Amino acid sequence: MDTAGKIAFVNGKLSVPDHPVIPYIEGDGIGPDIWKAAVMVLDHAVRLCWGEKRGIRWLEVLAGEKAYRETGQWLPHETVETLLDFRVGIKGPLSTPVAGGIRSLNVALRRELNLYACVRPVKYFPGVPSPVRKPEKVDMVVFRENTEDVYAGFELEAGGKETVRLITHLGREYGWRIARDSGLGIKPISRSATRRLVRAALDYAVARDRRSVTLVHKGNIQKFTEGAFRNWGYELCREEFGGVAVTWEECGGHPPPGKILVKDTIADIFFQQVLTRPEEFDLIATMNLNGDYISDALAAQVGGVGMAPGANINYEDGYALFEATHGTAPKYAGLDKVNPSSLILSGVLMLEHLGWADAARLIEQGLVRTFAERRVTYDLARLMEGACELSCSGFAERVCKNMEGPERI
Numbered sequence: 467m468d469t470a471g472k473i474a475f476v477n478g479k480l481s482v483p484d485h486p487v488i489p490y491i492e493g494d495g496i497g498p499d500i501w502k503a504a505v506m507v508l509d510h511a512v513r514l515c516w517g518e519k520r521g522i523r524w525l526e527v528l529a530g531e532k533a534y535r536e537t538g539q540w541l542p543h544e545t546v547e548t549l550l551d552f553r554v555g556i557k558g559p560l561s562t563p564v565a566g567g568i569r570s571l572n573v574a575l576r577r578e579l580n581l582y583a584c585v586r587p588v589k590y591f592p593g594v595p596s597p598v599r600k601p602e603k604v605d606m607v608v609f610r611e612n613t614e615d616v617y618a619g620f621e622l623e624a625g626g627k628e629t630v631r632l633i634t635h636l637g638r639e640y641g642w643r644i645a646r647d648s649g650l651g652i653k654p655i656s657r658s659a660t661r662r663l664v665r666a667a668l669d670y671a672v673a674r675d676r677r678s679v680t681l682v683h684k685g686n687i688q689k690f691t692e693g694a695f696r697n698w699g700y701e702l703c704r705e706e707f708g709g710v711a712v713t714w715e716e717c718g719g720h721p722p723p724g725k726i727l728v729k730d731t732i733a734d735i736f737f738q739q740v741l742t743r744p745e746e747f748d749l750i751a752t753m754n755l756n757g758d759y760i761s762d763a764l765a766a767q768v769g770g771v772g773m774a775p776g777a778n779i780n781y782e783d784g785y786a787l788f789e790a791t792h793g794t795a796p797k798y799a800g801l802d803k804v805n806p807s808s809l810i811l812s813g814v815l816m817l818e819h820l821g822w823a824d825a826a827r828l829i830e831q832g833l834v835r836t837f838a839e840r841r842v843t844y845d846l847a848r849l850m851e852g853a854c855e856l857s858c859s860g861f862a863e864r865v866c867k868n869m870e871g872p873e874r875i
Contacts, residue, residue: 475784493558495794610757775811
């Protein structure tokens with residue numbers, strides 16, 4: 467295994483060589499198609515910025531259907547070890563096995579690498595079709611806690627002996643009346659996981675000069691889980707960020723100049739408000755299930771999950787895995803047809819994470835110009851009057867072309 471290009475983590479910061487080795491997982495279904503397109507764009511941007519002085523050395527690792535075909539395992543131990551060894555990776559979409567011990571390969575990877583923060587920026591690109599009237603007002607970043615909530619997988623099937631035993635115990639000890647034919651799930655929300663997620667969100671907000679952080683929860687009903695998330699988030703803000711942030715209660719919604727406003731809202735109200743007045747929201751911090759819903763709902767406002775990037779990050783130990791946020795779409799596999807923008811934009815997040823912001827901005831420029839030309843893949847072309855439909859690879863080629871020229875940033 468090549469060790470010369472390893473990314474290090476020193477004093478809380480990444481140390482990135484000029485030619486880092488970065489593991490990648492192609493993904494299932496359309497994964498190989500969008501990966502070929504994305505890597506074309508990423509490599510071209512880096513080459514335009516730095517020539518041969520910098521470049522990514524890609525290392526394939528296996529997960530999903532390809533891994534199962536070649537090794538008999540959906541998530542080989544070697545893949546996890548390699549991702550840990552090289553710290554930063556990127557992946558296409560993975561299918562979830564119908565049988566076997568893994569509920570979700572995506573969840574399994576996040577858990578194995580302790581990637582506790584799912585970070586999903588949602589921003590509109592002019593010209594992309596949207597179901598809302600003013601999608602340009604949507605500019606948010608979702609921080610979703612990745613390790614707890616119902617995604618922890620603590621469930622018991624209806625009718626099982628253990629399930630009946632637990633229902634009986636809960637009735638006897640707590641007086642809870644639960645139908646005996648119920649399935650049960652445990653929803654853990656801890657103070658420690660909440661604080662590290664909110665800390666990461668506030669650090670991000672400070673570093674990028676964001677205006678506010680909103681804690682989204684259903685604490686009016688789930689008082690000791692989602693309500694506790696809200697309370698612990700405010701607690702963390704007051705204890706560690708008093709110099710740069712202020713809570714709603716402390717300022718009545720009017721923060722002093724230069725301070726980040728930390729506020730909260732009930733989840734169902736939030737879904738209404740991001741449609742009616744999205745400009746009031748900036749950075750969102752929330753739990754796992756809420757974050758899943760919120761990320762996709764916001765993505766729909768700016769063109770769909772095909773336009774939504776994703777990152778899973780452990781800020782404390784320096785591990786990160788960037789990913790397409792959509793599914794595998796197997797009926798389109800191998801057709802060179804689908805939109806690769808989600809994976810391309812996830813690559814943009816990765817370049818930013820590496821400190822290679824010039825290449826990231828160049829890719830965004832290429833995307834903006836390509837959308838403005840209405841040269842897009844079928845999913846967008848069918849919604850855009852006068853669009854020129856491109857293949858997946860053709861779209862990537864056009865983005866590369868639009869990164870070039872004397873007027874580039």
